[in-house]
Amino acid sequence: MxxxxxxxxxxxxxxxxxxxxxxxxxxxxxxxxxxxxxxxxxxxxxxxxxxxxxxxxxxxxxxxxxxxxxxxxxxxxxxxxxxxxxxxxxxxxxxxxxxxxxxxxxxxxxxxxxxxxxxxxxxxxxxxxxxxxxxxxxxxxxxxxxxxKENLMDAVPAVSGSSPAFVYMFIEAMADTAVQQGFPRDKAYKMAAQSVSGAAKMILETGEHPGKLKDDVCTPGGVTIEGVTALEKHGLRKAVIEAMNATTERSGYLSKQ
The missing domain is CATH 3.40.50.720 (NAD(P)-binding Rossmann-like Domain)
Structure with a gap:
């Protein structure tokens, strides 16, 4: 670091x-x-x-x-x-x-x-x-x-300190699937990483709610809503929330030692 x-x-x-x-x-x-x-x-x-x-x-x-x-x-x-x-x-x-x-x-x-x-x-x-x-x-x-304020510091690793590791895992999973579907590895990583970077920049620069930006991509009956539905079905939000809570719990534990 x-x-x-x-x-x-x-x-x-x-x-x-x-x-x-x-x-x-x-x-x-x-x-x-x-x-x-x-x-x-x-x-x-x-x-x-x-x-x-x-x-x-x-x-x-x-x-x-x-x-x-x-x-x-x-x-x-x-x-x-x-x-x-x-x-x-x-x-x-x-x-x-x-x-x-x-x-x-x-x-x-x-x-x-x-x-x-x-x-x-x-x-x-x-x-x-x-x-x-x-x-x-x-x-x-x-x-x-x-x-x-310091009372929020134990929650910081989950939302920013450790979270790049979670995002890397998401990008890796996207790229692995692209490779499975025929893309060269270098192009798969570039496309997945740039898409994540661009999505983050959209939130920062437009100030729009992430939910609205997600809805803007989801055409009725289209391909994106199918992927969103699959992510919801397999518990993406739940997994992220549990990962962040586990990170915060560990951070709090270290503060007490």
Whole structure:
């Protein structure tokens, strides 16, 4: 996720390569990021923390406490820490840090890599409006972003953080069927992916209800309504709702650990 965000920021031109530094555990990752992205990268978390104005913690939830123990003595009161992990809430960060520090809880998604991310942010009370807007601008450089209240954060992975995986499965199923019906694999993926992308853009740009847009495609007695009926018969909506509820439940569980 960190690499996707970095590349999204650089491609948008919102920051330059020399304004970004990072750390990683393995030499393999350090060599890859240095070679592919060109930013400064090392394994020195303390130095990075001391030198950063905005510090993104793009690590797995289970290593947060250990990383924070390494760096908390290096943080100034002006450093803005941005978390990127499900289940790590603002109160947890306060306990880990042991002091009052500016923290913004965030949840981006991997389409940030291509400038089409959807990110959600939630600041603690120490973050000023100017500081929040500065971080918001960075997130909007690689997609869209919203600020919400923290009580909604556990539901974010289902609707935006994890949901690209669900959409990929839908596209894969469409493409597999197209291949079964005779299309070359590359054309099947292109047609399915572009159709999903276009449908999403229709919602965002027209502001129309998805149900109305669906109805607009369904000619009476036509082929589309037959497909819609089959999806309803086999429980598409139910499957999606259950997937999202399961994701939210897991996110809530992690927040309590």
């Amino acid at each position: 960190g690499q996707a965000m970095i590349q999204g920021m650089i491609r948008s031109g919102s920051v330059s390569i020399d304004q970004i530094s990072a750390t990683a555990i393995t030499e393999e990752t350090i060599d890859f990021v240095s070679g592919e992205i060109g930013i400064r990268i090392s394994d020195d978390n303390k130095r990075l923390a001391a030198d950063s104005d905005i510090l993104f913690l793009a690590v797995k939830p289970y290593v947060y406490q250990g990383v924070i123990e390494q760096i908390k003595s290096e943080l100034s009161e002006d450093t803005i820490i941005v978390t990127i992990a499900p289940g790590i809430n603002l109160e947890t960060m306060r306990k880990y840090l042991g002091k009052n520090v500016k923290v913004i809880r965030s949840m981006p998604n991997t389409p940030s890599l291509v400038g089409e991310g959807m990110s959600v942010l939630c600041p603690n009370e120490l973050v000023t409006e100017t500081e929040l807007n500065a971080v918001l601008d960075l997130y909007e450089s690689f997609g869209k972003a919203e600020v919400i």
